[in-house]
Amino acid sequence: MSTNNSNRTNRVAVGGILVGGQAPVVVQSMTNTDTAEAEKTAQQIVELAKAGSELVRITVNSDAAAKQVANIRDRVAQLGVDVPIIGDFHFNGHKLLSAHPSCAEALSKYRINPGNVGRGKKRDEQFAQLIEFACQYDKPIRIGVNWGSLDQAVLASTMDENAKSANPLDAKQVMYQAMIRSALESAQQAQDIGLAEDKIILSCKMSNVQDLIAVYTSLAEQSTYPLHLGLTEAGMGSKGIVASTAALAVLLQQGIGDTIRISLTPEPGGDRTQEVIVAQEILQSMGLRSFTPQVIACPGCGRTSSTYFQQLAQEIQSYLRNNMPNWKQRYSGVEDMTVAVMGCVVNGPGESKHANIGISLPGTGEKPVAPVYEDGKKTVTLKGDHIAEEFQSIVKNYIERHY
Numbered sequence: 088m089s090t091n092n093s094n095r096t097n098r099v100a101v102g103g104i105l106v107g108g109q110a111p112v113v114v115q116s117m118t119n120t121d122t123a124e125a126e127k128t129a130q131q132i133v134e135l136a137k138a139g140s141e142l143v144r145i146t147v148n149s150d151a152a153a154k155q156v157a158n159i160r161d162r163v164a165q166l167g168v169d170v171p172i173i174g175d176f177h178f179n180g181h182k183l184l185s186a187h188p189s190c191a192e193a194l195s196k197y198r199i200n201p202g203n204v205g206r207g208k209k210r211d212e213q214f215a216q217l218i219e220f221a222c223q224y225d226k227p228i229r230i231g232v233n234w235g236s237l238d239q240a241v242l243a244s245t246m247d248e249n250a251k252s253a254n255p256l257d258a259k260q261v262m263y264q265a266m267i268r269s270a271l272e273s274a275q276q277a278q279d280i281g282l283a284e285d286k287i288i289l290s291c292k293m294s295n296v297q298d299l300i301a302v303y304t305s306l307a308e309q310s311t312y313p314l315h316l317g318l319t320e321a322g323m324g325s326k327g328i329v330a331s332t333a334a335l336a337v338l339l340q341q342g343i344g345d346t347i348r349i350s351l352t353p354e355p356g357g358d359r360t361q362e363v364i365v366a367q368e369i370l371q372s373m374g375l376r377s378f379t380p381q382v383i384a385c386p387g388c389g390r391t392s393s394t395y396f397q398q399l400a401q402e403i404q405s406y407l408r409n410n411m412p413n414w415k416q417r418y419s420g421v422e423d424m425t426v427a428v429m430g431c432v433v434n435g436p437g438e439s440k441h442a443n444i445g446i447s448l449p450g451t452g453e454k455p456v457a458p459v460y461e462d463g464k465k466t467v468t469l470k471g472d473h474i475a476e477e478f479q480s481i482v483k484n485y486i487e488r489h490y
Contacts, residue, residue, distance in 0.1 A: 125159050
C-alpha cells in the first residue's frame with residue numbers, strides 16, 4: 088500500500104509535493120538552527136531532505152531570519168537539493184512578510200498559529216494580513232492550533248456556551264471543542280478573505296496521546312481539509328518515539344492524516360534526522376509507504392550468546408539506508424525489499440526464506456556455517472572470517488539483478 092486512505096477530498100500543493108486526498112502521507116521535519124545563520128540552516132535542510140524529509144519547516148521569528156530565507160532557499164538549491172521550505176510564524180509574521188517580500192516569495196508554505204497572531208481587534212487584522220500575503224504570493228498555509236497557545240478568546244467563548252448548555256461537557260471536552268473551533272473558524276475566515284480552499288491545511292496538536300486521538304478523530308469528521316499530524320512536545324528518546332507512534336498509528340489506521348512530523352527532543356548534539364527516520368518507519372511498518380529495505384533481525388536469546396548477528400544486522404541496515412539516495416534513482420521498487428539477519432537455527436532458516444534475501448547465522452553450539460537464502464531458496468553457505476563482507480556483496484548483487 089503506497090497511498091493514504093484519507094476520505095478527505097481536498098489536496099494542497101506545497102511546492103511540488105501534494106498533500107491530502109489520496110496522495111501518499113508526506114513526511115516533514117523542522118530545523119533547530121538559528122535561521123539568521125543561513126549556511127547552518129541550509130546545511131541542516133539538506134541533511135533532513137537527504138534523510139527523507141519531503142517538506143522542511145524553518146523558524147522565521149525576526150528581521151535577521153526573514154532576510155536570510157531567500158538566501159537559504161538558493162543555497163539549498165546550489166547544494167543539489169529540491170525541497171519545499173515552510174516558514175513558521177508566531178506573533179510578528181504579518182510584519183516580517185510585509186518588510187521582507189523576498190521571504191514571502193521564497194517560502195513554499197506559511198504556518199500560522201491562530202492563538203498568537205494578535206489579541207482582540209488586532210487578531211483579526213493581523214490574521215487577515217497573513218492571509219492576504221498568502222493570496223498575493225499564491226502560497227498555501229497551515230493553520231496550526233496548539234493547546235499550549237490556544238486562542239483565549241475562542242476558549243472563553245466556548246466555555247461560556249458550555250456553561251449555558253443543558254448538558255455541559257467536562258473541561259477536557261471543552262478544550263477539544265475550542266481547538267477544533269479555532270482551526271475551522273480560522274480556515275473559514277481565510278476563505279472569506281480570499282484564500283482558496285485548496286490552499287489550507289489544518290492541525291490541532293496536543294502532547295497527550297489520547298487527547299490527540301480524540302481531537303483529530305473529531306476534526307476529521309467535521310472537515311475536508313488535509314490534516315497535519317504530530318504529537319507536540321513528544322519528548323526525548325524512546326518516550327517520544329513510543330508516544331508519537333502510539334498516537335499516529337491509531338489515526339493513520341483510520342485514514343486520518345495527510346502529512347506527519349515526529350517532534351522529538353534531540354539529545355545534546357544529537358542528529359536531527361532521527362525524527363525523519365522515525366516518521367518513515369511508522370509509515371513503512373504500517374504498510375502505508377516504503378522508504379528503504381527493511382531488515383528483519385531476531386532479538387537474541389540464550390541460543391545466541393555471540394553478538395555477531397547484532398553487528399551484522401546493524402551494518403546491513405546502515406548499508407541499505409546510506410545507499411538509498413542513489414538506489415532510489417536507479418532501482419525501482421528496492422525500497423520494498425526485506426533482508427533477514429537471524430541468529431540461530433530455530434527461526435533463522437524460516438525467516439530467511441520468507442525474506443527477499445536472508446542469512447541464518449550459527450547460534451551457540453551450532454555448526455559455524457551460515458546458509459544464505461534468496462527468494463526462499465538456499466543459494467550459498469558462508470563460513471570463515473568474512474561472512475559480513477560476503478553477505479553485503481550478495482545483497483548488492485541481488486539488488487542489481489532484481490531491481
